[in-house]
Amino acid sequence: MAAMTPTTRHPDTAPDTRAPDTGAPARTPARRPRPGIWRGAVLALAGAYFLIPLVASFVFTVHVPGQGITFEAYTELLSADGFTKSLLLSLGLAAATIALSLLLAVPALVAVRIGSPRLRPVVEVMCMLPLVVPPIALVTGITTVLRWGPEHLSRTPLYQTFIAVQNEKFPVVLVLAYTVLALPFVYRSLDAGLRAVDVPTLAEAARSCGASWPYVVLRVLLPNLRASLAGAAFLTLALVLGEFTIASLLGFRPFAVWIVSISGAQARMSVAVSILSLLITWLLLIALSRAGTTPSTAAAAPATTSRKES
């Protein structure tokens, strides 16, 4: 008990700290063992609920009834039709989304810190609004806009743009939509990073040493933001790799859509790919939580995971 009360004022009253315990002897000792039991039961049940699906999925992929153990679902993956293509598409989309969202968010957030604090609420609201809009509602709007192309703009140069953003090989429209979805996470991660750095002082110091503004941002501020930049990039990568709703409704076929498309014919392989994609995402996120050593970025990481697509 005493160990839990670091604010005990009198270090010389060690016997006194036991007083509350002895003061209520009937209640306190009787209560002590109970939390241990319910805690163990709660944690065991929770552990079972969260572990069983993972273990069972793995068993499902390697155990074929009547044939025994086989790892075919994993070994045949690489040669599976569409696997490489859809994975590469997803990775490409993720890289483009990360680049675009950081290019948009970093200058804006740095500027808000250094010189335009009055714009801060505007930037924050703009970045957080996508949280309010479910992805499926956003996609209804996107399809409407994309239909304008053929309907109203077929004789204008803009029409070519509409065709280009829907290019099957690299659908730019998905990058734009994903960047919108990723903005809240990128914003929170960067904002937490910037909060931990005294940006105005750093910038001022660099400026008085004669550094140009681009130099200040690239060589002084960004290195200080490395952890939160990495965090933003990881979260965006996880989001894009798992995204299904927008891509499937717009008719594209990145990784998550491909998994669903093979599930009918190759159930075992679709589960195997699901497990693998989970493992990859988890490794990324664990790496992220390890990287975020400062309390502010560590606190930001859980908050930013809160609205990934599900």
Place this chain on the structure above:
Amino acid sequence: MSSTTDPRAADGTRRRRRGPRTWLATLPLLTFTGLCFGIPLGAMAYGAVTRTDPASGATQATGEHLARSLQGPYLASLVGSVQLSALTALVGGVLGVVIAQAVVTSRSAGLRSATLTASGVLANFGGVPLAFAFIATVGISGVVTQLADLTDLGWNLYSFTGLTVVYLYFLIPLMVLVIAPALDGLRPQWREAAQSSGATGRQFWLHVGLPVLAPSLLGGFVLLFGTAFAAHATAAALVGGSVPLVTLKIADALSGNVLTGQENVALALGLDMILIAGLVMAVYLPLQRRSARWLR
């Protein structure tokens, strides 16, 4: 608000003049969100309240789509989504608090960091992979279904109950993440102070614990509700159309294999969703700000 500003913010304001027209740097971001977020949303809202005659091309305002989105199967899907989200948020919230309390009171640093890391990871376990993991586990030919003869017990994964069990898989960890810092905020000293003033455990929770936790609890519930409400991929990969959910109805209407004119109903449904989600966030954000006071 004042509780979240740090002392350095004052410096930022004082040195404002140092920046050479820094607001220019925010333009790309604001322009981008205006174009890529504002235009689709505007198009959705516009389409939800107008009708274009395909022959003449004339557009007129109408409440027809919104009215239809609140009738028949569409209304049923909205109600189904709200029911599922409320149920999963409630169950997930309670279980999340119980687990978080078990971890926080154990005072084992290892257990605590393991649980929080696992929660951060599991809260991200949404979408398609989650659906397939559950199909492989408790689906028709799933491993546990076969082992435990669940089908004979009346278990069906592709139902409202099944979906609830699946959603809880990412909602409970989310609640643990949200509520653990708040439970930490309940200092043991407060409980000891209450005890030495003669308060019973019940009195402590009634007059100290719950009032302190209330904003976080409500905020967590609302966040869970919003997450479950917006979820589409899990349900789409799992149940297809057998459970009425608004996200599935929108997807059906958008993919075009229904009567013409349904697209505008999809837009109206999207608008309904945003209104509900907006209400949810309007409750959540102030609560989060309030509870931030206890998280220091």
